[in-house]
Amino acid sequence: MFDGMKVEETTITKAIIDEFFEKLKSAVESDVCIVGAGPSGLVAARYLAEDGLSVSLFERKLSIGGGIWGGGMMFNKVVVQKEATQILDEAGVSYEQYDSNHYVCDAIELSSALTYRAVKAGVKFFNLVNVEDVIIKERKVCGLVVNWYPVEMCGLSVDPLAFSCRAVIDATGHDASVCSIVAKKTGKLTIRGEKSMWAEKAEEAVVKHTSEVYPGLFVTGMSVAAVYGLPRMGPIFGGMLLSGRKVAELVSSNIF
Ligand code: 48H
Numbered sequence: 001m002f003d004g005m006k007v008e009e010t011t012i013t014k015a016i017i018d019e020f021f022e023k024l025k026s027a028v029e030s031d032v033c034i035v036g037a038g039p040s041g042l043v044a045a046r047y048l049a050e051d052g053l054s055v056s057l058f059e060r061k062l063s064i065g066g067g068i069w070g071g072g073m074m075f076n077k078v079v080v081q082k083e084a085t086q087i088l089d090e091a092g093v094s095y096e097q098y099d100s101n102h103y104v105c106d107a108i109e110l111s112s113a114l115t116y117r118a119v120k121a122g123v124k125f126f127n128l129v130n131v132e133d134v135i136i137k138e139r140k141v142c143g144l145v146v147n148w149y150p151v152e153m154c155g156l157s158v159d160p161l162a163f164s165c166r167a168v169i170d171a172t173g174h175d176a177s178v179c180s181i182v183a184k185k186t187g188k189l190t191i192r193g194e195k196s197m198w199a200e201k202a203e204e205a206v207v208k209h210t211s212e213v214y215p216g217l218f219v220t221g222m223s224v225a226a227v228y229g230l231p232r233m234g235p236i237f238g239g240m241l242l243s244g245r246k247v248a249e250l251v252s253s254n255i256f
Contacts, residue, residue, distance in 0.1 A: 027056040027124045032251055033144050033165040034058070035131045035178050038066020039237050040221025041171030042114040043087060043244025044251075049121035051252045056163065057123050060130040060149040065111035066173055067222075072235030076107035081203065084238030087245060091117050110237075132160055133181055134168060134217070141168050141182065141216035167251045169218045171244070176226035182214050189214050192229025194222070202233035210243040212250065220247035 032048050034041045037059035049055045063069070071077045080088065080095070080103050088095055088105060091113040095105035119125065128149050135143035143164035151158045170178035176191060183189040202225065209228045212218050219227050220243045233239055 023124055024126075026054075027126070028163055030054045030056040030124075030163065030165045031255060032056070032167050032169065033163060034169045034171055035144065036066060036171035036173060036221070036223075037061075037064040037115070037125070037127070038171060038173050038221060039068055039110075039114065039240040040223075040244035040247070041066070041169065042118050043241050044169055044171060044220055044248045045123040046091075046114070046118040046121045047245055047248035048251060049118065049123045051248070053252065053255065055121075055123045056165070057118070057125050058129045058131050058144065058146055059125065059127045062127055064115045064125065064127060068107050068111040068114075068237070071107040078105050078107045078110050079103070079236045080105065080238035080241065081236065084241045087241040131172075131178060133185075134178060135162055135164065136182075136186070139186075139188075139215060141214060142166070144168060144178075166255050167216055167218060169220055169247055169251065170213075170223045171220050171247075173222040174226060176219070176223035178217065179213060179219055179223060179227050182217055186214070189227075191227055194225045195229060195231045197234050198231040199233040199236055202231040203236060203239035205230045206233070206239045207242045207246055210246045210250070212254070218247050218251055220244055 031053035032055045034045050034057045045055050045057050082101055085103055093105050093110050093113045095103045098104050129146050130149040130152050131144050131146050133145035134141050145160045145162050147160040180191055183191050206224045209224045210220050221240045
């Protein structure tokens with residue numbers, strides 16, 4: 001006979017607090033901190049965690065996935081080129097071949113699968129957290145300064161907290177938020193600004209220029225276009241996935 005569910009409000013509360021704080025504390029010192037949970041950040045996070053590194057990912061929005069959800073102009077389908085289908089395969093994402101070079105997958109499936117793979121690889125996610133500054137010591141980026149995004153949205157005067165790491169990845173998309181902070185505060189990095197659309201050129205260039213832009217600071221995804229003054233590519237995501245994989249390889253070889 002069903003005799004009711006044994007749950008208790010204060011136990012639920014304590015369970016959330018205990019488990020969250022354990023995760024938060026373990027992220028205070030990570031191997032890699034990634035800023036931005038769009039396609040490039042999610043791919044980088046997964047591969048780095050699978051390499052055995054401790055990875056913390058900070059996303060200011062409530063949802064994980066960045067620009068994936070909206071596909072192109074809110075048509076929630078995503079186009080990738082042949083070269084990136086291996087990453088879809090590794091994430092377990094199904095896709096249709098549209099012609100000899102273009103493949104299409106579902107934006108919802110892509111966003112969910114990349115997130116799931118990263119979580120399962122051991123990436124620690126912190127959504128609703130905004131990265132507002134970096135730690136720089138002896139001309140090397142060695143951590144992040146963070147606060148709740150609602151604090152920034154409400155314009156509250158609340159001091160942030162700091163997280164240290166061996167490498168930071170800027171995966172913040174068009175904003176290149178972290179690189180912009182480092183450019184402004186050090187004067188040693190130039191943000192050239194993203195240029196108008198030319199998909200083919202942009203896709204190749206964004207992968208090619210994925211790199212370490214300042215000691216300890218790596219850039220991936222759309223932020224690469226912003227930093228290096230590359231054209232935009234519009235709603236094709238293969239370059240983002242390939243850039244995420246490339247930055248993971250660069251950071252991994254830099255750390256080991
Ligand atoms: C915490 C932050 C902060 C911050 C930003 O835009 P994204 O999806 O990033 P990418 O580069 O992986 O993918 C770009 C792609 O979505 C896209 O826009 C393309 C291909 N455009 C082509 C075109 O021509 O327009 O995700 C970046 C994420 C977002 O979720 C932001 O909320 C987050 O980064 N973010 N998180 N602290 N300071 N700044």
